[in-house]
Amino acid sequence: MVKYPLEPYRIKVVERIRTTTRAEREQILKEAGYNLFLVKGEDCLIDLLTDSGTSAMSDEQWAGLVRGDESYASSRSFFRFERVVKEITGFTHVIPTHQGRASERILFSIMGGEGKTVPNNTHFDTTRANVEFSGATALDLAIPEARIPAEEHPFKGNIDLTALEQLIEEQGTENIPLVMITITNNTSGGQPVSLENIRAAREVCDRAGLPLFIDACRFAENAWFIKEREPGQGDRSIAEIAGEIFSYADGCTMSAKKDGLVNIGGFLGLHDDELAVKAKNLLILTEGFTTYGGLAGRDLEAIAQGLEEVLEDDYLTCRINQVRSLGEAISEAGVPIVKPTGGHAIYIDARAMLPHIPPLEYPGQAFVIELYREAGIRAVEIGSVMFAHRDPETGEELPADLDLVRLAIPRRVYTQSHLEYVAEAVRAVFERRDSIHGVRITEQAPMLRHFNARFSPLEDK
Ligand SMILES: *Cc1c(COP(=O)(O)O)cnc(C)c1O
Numbered sequence: 139m140v141k142y143p144l145e146p147y148r149i150k151v152v153e154r155i156r157t158t159t160r161a162e163r164e165q166i167l168k169e170a171g172y173n174l175f176l177v178k179g180e181d182c183l184i185d186l187l188t189d190s191g192t193s194a195m196s197d198e199q200w201a202g203l204v205r206g207d208e209s210y211a212s213s214r215s216f217f218r219f220e221r222v223v224k225e226i227t228g229f230t231h232v233i234p235t236h237q238g239r240a241s242e243r244i245l246f247s248i249m250g251g252e253g254k255t256v257p258n259n260t261h262f263d264t265t266r267a268n269v270e271f272s273g274a275t276a277l278d279l280a281i282p283e284a285r286i287p288a289e290e291h292p293f294k295g296n297i298d299l300t301a302l303e304q305l306i307e308e309q310g311t312e313n314i315p316l317v318m319i320t321i322t323n324n325t326s327g328g329q330p331v332s333l334e335n336i337r338a339a340r341e342v343c344d345r346a347g348l349p350l351f352i353d354a355c356r357f358a359e360n361a362w363f364i365k366e367r368e369p370g371q372g373d374r375s376i377a378e379i380a381g382e383i384f385s386y387a388d389g390c391t392m393s394a395k396k397d398g399l400v401n402i403g404g405f406l407g408l409h410d411d412e413l414a415v416k417a418k419n420l421l422i423l424t425e426g427f428t429t430y431g432g433l434a435g436r437d438l439e440a441i442a443q444g445l446e447e448v449l450e451d452d453y454l455t456c457r458i459n460q461v462r463s464l465g466e467a468i469s470e471a472g473v474p475i476v477k478p479t480g481g482h483a484i485y486i487d488a489r490a491m492l493p494h495i496p497p498l499e500y501p502g503q504a505f506v507i508e509l510y511r512e513a514g515i516r517a518v519e520i521g522s523v524m525f526a527h528r529d530p531e532t533g534e535e536l537p538a539d540l541d542l543v544r545l546a547i548p549r550r551v552y553t554q555s556h557l558e559y560v561a562e563a564v565r566a567v568f569e570r571r572d573s574i575h576g577v578r579i580t581e582q583a584p585m586l587r588h589f590n591a592r593f594s595p596l597e598d599k
Contacts, residue, residue: 145554320352
């Protein structure tokens with residue numbers, strides 16, 4: 139395993155995690171219908187289900203919880219939150235929301251609608267759902283390299299500018315309410331977007347008179363990659379780079395559950411006054427008054443502090459190299475992964491690793507089950523179980539484009555020895571890959587089946 143810079147923090151509070159025996163895990167799996175979403179968090183020794191809302195807060199953030207001002211309107215905590223977000227992003231209006239999708243819901247209630255198309259490098263699933271719920275079409279325009287797991291590209295999250303210009307030419311600007319760029323591109327593997335690409339997208343938007351919005355969930359991780367990989371950016375601070383990214387945007391949606399280093403929260407950033415009035419009216423309808431938006435004062439305090447901490451270079455260097463070193467440790471053993479490793483997770487190409495399991499016997503799910511059985515580690519299938527779709531004519535189930543397994547790394551939660559344990563378990567499962575069988579679905583819901591489906595292992599044929 140490559141060395142990574144030491145964690146720039148020490149441990150003040152610890153949370154016990156529990157080891158289970160293999161026999162116990164076998165029983166747990168059986169009871170959960172082999173669906174890891176149905177396994178209790180407590181029964182996972184290492185939980186890599188998601189990096190969202192799973193960050194460890196700092197001593198200063200916990201202190202902020204006590205300092206939180208719970209005044210209903212215009213609390214001190216709101217003003218601190220607003221000041222920090224404005225310093226980082228420069229947006230004129232900062233609207234707090236309980237999490238990212240609430241910002242999306244508000245934005246697309248105003249800007250979406252029937253007959254419209256919203257392009258993005260790749261829409262995150264809640265973004266897509268909110269665009270579509272408004273009646274609009276969500277269009278993914280990632281560069282072609284993004285679709286090839288083994289293809290190396292320093293900014294594999296980039297938006298395809300030629301495709302964007304073509305869309306604008308074909309559809310006309312009346313039916314495109316805004317252009318969005320997701321940093322980092324979560325759905326394509328946490329891959330970064332270059333400053334050059336964002337700047338060029340801004341120019342395309344300027345020529346067409348369209349607003350550009352950033353889905354900013356992992357803006358600090360993206361800025362770190364720009365600093366590391368983009369020519370001429372190495373001497374700038376993360377805050378400066380982030381500031382430049384936001385300077386090209388008319389607004390942003392943000393889930394603070396990622397780079398806010400908190401367990402709940404988000405915001406909508408806007409320049410346009412008229413849009414801000416409409417957004418605030420919708421906010422009051424479902425989230426709360428404009429100075430708390432569904433959050434407690436203490437949450438706003440913790441987000442403000444988290445946003446300051448997330449820009450620290452030593453934190454980001456440790457964070458991203460932690461992810462990278464895990465990727466290298468398993469990739470060197472021959473495990474096929476999405477390359478290069480992104481900011482928040484490792485994606486294993488389960489279809490490539492288990493070629494003897496057909497996509498509709500769910501190789502990703504088979505691997506996730508095996509990893510839990512091996513070591514009590516919870517990962518998530520991102521493949522044919524999650525992206526179930528059917529042939530509209532025949533009703534026949536169709537496999538997803540890729541069958542991936544995501545190991546998402548929570549921020550500041552696990553140490554190097556935890557990740558070495560993960561690497562060892564992945565390698566052990568990989569070693570006996572030929573003996574792994576697929577699964578069959580025995581129960582499923584008509585929508586979002588991955589949350590509740592039950593599986594049964596397929597035996598030797
Ligand atoms: C998590 C996420 C969202 C939605 O945020 P929530 O806080 O989960 O509602 C939107 N976009 C991206 C890229 C995300 O990763």
